[in-house]
Amino acid sequence: MTVNDTVRHLDAKPETPLLYILRNDLALNGPKYGCGLGECGACAVLVDGRPVRSCTVPLGAVVTRRVTTLEGLAAEGGLHPVQRAFIEEAAAQCGYCLNGMIIAVVGLLARNPDPGESDIREALRHHLCRCGTHVEILAAARRAVR
Numbered sequence: 001m002t003v004n005d006t007v008r009h010l011d012a013k014p015e016t017p018l019l020y021i022l023r024n025d026l027a028l029n030g031p032k033y034g035c036g037l038g039e040c041g042a043c044a045v046l047v048d049g050r051p052v053r054s055c056t057v058p059l060g061a062v063v064t065r066r067v068t069t070l071e072g073l074a075a076e077g078g079l080h081p082v083q084r085a086f087i088e089e090a091a092a093q094c095g096y097c098l099n100g101m102i103i104a105v106v107g108l109l110a111r112n113p114d115p116g117e118s119d120i121r122e123a124l125r126h127h128l129c130r131c132g133t134h135v136e137i138l139a140a141a142r143r144a145v146r
């Protein structure tokens, strides 16, 4: 499959969760294991530009698709503007949820370049942050829109 614009040859069962492949086989640790049930959003990645929860996606479903992880968002020599916005707003406390938050905002901007407050909140609605830095996360998302 293609991950972060590189073709990867894997020897794995098609039912293996994509998250396990990314973290364990490809050492891409941007996506996090949170709930393993598709509920927290920590494991989000982009598949053909759309956010998905990689803990619930089997490898077999993405072998012909383009997978982008948090690591793949950064172009050569620079962070993605959404990554920079999250740093500039100091949106991390423990940082565990930020992978999913950033992927969600990148996905939102890909389908709606000028989202309003309700669009931002809807995109992040099912991403959990246990530290409670929601104010900073929303500020980062708004900064990314600007």
Ligand code: FES
Pocket (backbone or CB within 6 Å): 032, 033, 034, 035, 036, 037, 038, 039, 040, 041, 042, 043, 044, 053, 054, 055, 056
């Ligand atoms: Fe995938 Fe929680 S770890 S949604």
